[in-house]
Amino acid sequence: MKFAKDFLFGAASASYQIEGAWNEDGKGETNWDVFSKIPGKTYKGTNGDVAIDHYHRYKEDIKLMAEMGLESYRFSISWARILPTGDGEVNEKGLEFYNQVINECLKYGIVPFVTLYHWDLPLTLEEDGGWTNKRTADAFVKYAEVCFKAFGDRVKHWITFNETVMFCGLGYLKGAHPPGIQNDEKKYFQATHYVFYAHAKAVEIYKQLEQYGEIGITHVFLPAYSVDDKKENILAARHANEYETFWYYDPILKGEYPSYVVQQLKENGWTPSWTKEELDTLKRNAENNDFIGLNYYQPIRVEKNQEAVSSMEHSRETSTLAPGNPSFDGFYRTVKMTDKTYTKWGWEISPQGFLDGLHMLKERYGDIKMYVTENGLGDEDPIIDGEIVDVPRIKYIEEHLKVIKRAIKEGIHLKGYYAWSVIDLLSWLNGYKKQYGFIYVDHDDNLNRKKKLSFHWYKHIIETRGEEL
Numbered sequence: 391m392k393f394a395k396d397f398l399f400g401a402a403s404a405s406y407q408i409e410g411a412w413n414e415d416g417k418g419e420t421n422w423d424v425f426s427k428i429p430g431k432t433y434k435g436t437n438g439d440v441a442i443d444h445y446h447r448y449k450e451d452i453k454l455m456a457e458m459g460l461e462s463y464r465f466s467i468s469w470a471r472i473l474p475t476g477d478g479e480v481n482e483k484g485l486e487f488y489n490q491v492i493n494e495c496l497k498y499g500i501v502p503f504v505t506l507y508h509w510d511l512p513l514t515l516e517e518d519g520g521w522t523n524k525r526t527a528d529a530f531v532k533y534a535e536v537c538f539k540a541f542g543d544r545v546k547h548w549i550t551f552n553e554t555v556m557f558c559g560l561g562y563l564k565g566a567h568p569p570g571i572q573n574d575e576k577k578y579f580q581a582t583h584y585v586f587y588a589h590a591k592a593v594e595i596y597k598q599l600e601q602y603g604e605i606g607i608t609h610v611f612l613p614a615y616s617v618d619d620k621k622e623n624i625l626a627a628r629h630a631n632e633y634e635t636f637w638y639y640d641p642i643l644k645g646e647y648p649s650y651v652v653q654q655l656k657e658n659g660w661t662p663s664w665t666k667e668e669l670d671t672l673k674r675n676a677e678n679n680d681f682i683g684l685n686y687y688q689p690i691r692v693e694k695n696q697e698a699v700s701s702m703e704h705s706r707e708t709s710t711l712a713p714g715n716p717s718f719d720g721f722y723r724t725v726k727m728t729d730k731t732y733t734k735w736g737w738e739i740s741p742q743g744f745l746d747g748l749h750m751l752k753e754r755y756g757d758i759k760m761y762v763t764e765n766g767l768g769d770e771d772p773i774i775d776g777e778i779v780d781v782p783r784i785k786y787i788e789e790h791l792k793v794i795k796r797a798i799k800e801g802i803h804l805k806g807y808y809a810w811s812v813i814d815l816l817s818w819l820n821g822y823k824k825q826y827g828f829i830y831v832d833h834d835d836n837l838n839r840k841k842k843l844s845f846h847w848y849k850h851i852i853e854t855r856g857e858e859l
């Protein structure tokens with residue numbers, strides 16, 4: 391069986407991780423432009439000043455995507471190129487750059503799938519409280535409307551935010567991302583609320599513009615499973631799903647927060663300061679979401695945590711989602727299982743975990759359209775006789791596409807797959823060591839691009855619509 395004709399085979403990137411040109415053509419400074427230069431924050435001090443120079447090489451890169459037969463390209467817009475101070479004047483050169491990227495995609499018949507926020511926040515907003523300040527939510531809505539009006543005639547697929555749990559969790563609990571705050575639960579939950587509110591407002595404005603495309607949000611999908619059938623560990627898995635999944639998906643798709651978490655936030659004094667207008671906005675717009683984007687890499691295996699945790703010390707190493715760490719509230723801990731396989735970064739490889747999780751989502755949220763907006767293998771790719779022979783990545787993606795095909799057969803409303811990442815790019819915490827791309831970038835030779843083995847494999851899968859999977 392082939393994937394349906396309207397199933398999109400894509401691949402993804404993000405502005406800070408590929409563009410470079412960090413201070414060119416009127417772009418404003420972002421939180422990451424500053425944070426990445428604080429000694430010790432990133433791997434070997436890597437930053438996005440140049441990244442892989444996509445800002446100047448986007449034509450070459452998109453031509454390579456076309457040679458791969460890519461049907462859709464998911465990329466993010468850098469807010470600070472459009473509104474350099476976050477909510478002030480529009481920068482025409484910023485609009486011009488993304489118009490050129492969009493037009494270059496359309497020249498090859500590649501469908502642009504645009505993420506509005508992939509973690510690079512204008513510095514003025516970060517310095518004014520970032521996502522804990524409602525000003526940032528209001529500024530996002532202005533920025534989104536500018537983008538809808540500038541690009542919405544050609545862009546018909548919009549993602550508001552990428553992985554809220556990551557930029558809020560690493561920003562306010564682990565401190566590994568800007569603003570680098572550790573263990574501040576009140577700020578963490580407040581930030582997530584203002585992101586959800588900003589999302590709902592942006593959805594509402596998009597629908598009012600009547601551009602007849604589709605809009606949604608992309609979340610991490612990290613289904614939690616108990617390590618065994620002990621009652622306390624099953625409860626630990628429930629707790630993990632409530633905080634890591636339902637807290638994120640419910641306000642978007644149900645328009646209200648999960649009562650299990652709301653009750654505990656109240657008990658702990660972590661309840662965000664939300665207004666009736668904000669909660670009504672969430673409720674009113676839940677049905678306006680056209681899809682949910684899932685970034686799936688792994689499930690987590692959890693057990694009840696036995697030791698009480700005081701204020702935890704975090705580091706870049708404890709922020710890479712490898713198993714063995716306690717949850718932020720100490721309720722559970724993730725476990726590395728002896729009978730599972732893991733990546734070099736300790737992430738479990740589990741297509742089955744994805745399939746089981748998809749059914750959990752369908753049971754809770756019904757027939758909402760879904761895209762896999764990220765999935766891929768972070769690896770140090772083997773090079774043999776000058777060729778990048780990334781067979782592990784081919785196997786990883788093949789197994790996940792097989793499960794996606796099965797999920798669709800079992801009634802899951804999945805309409806596209808975006809591999810992370812189209813090209814090797816800057817990892818926030820791993821520099822250029824953790825590769826994900828179909829295209830290699832040679833940092834020792836003028837950032838020259840080179841097709842990997844997986845480039846040719848994915849091209850074949852797209853051409854044959856995955857018939858052999």
Ligand SMILES: C[C@@]1(C(=O)O)OC[C@H]2O[C@@H](O)[C@H](O)[C@@H](O)[C@H]2O1
Pocket residue numbers: 404407552553685687764768810816817818819820824
């Ligand atoms: C933490 C990590 C990783 O480095 O493996 O997860 C996978 C992927 O998720 C994306 O949304 C990030 O933009 C990208 O940098 C990657 O980040």
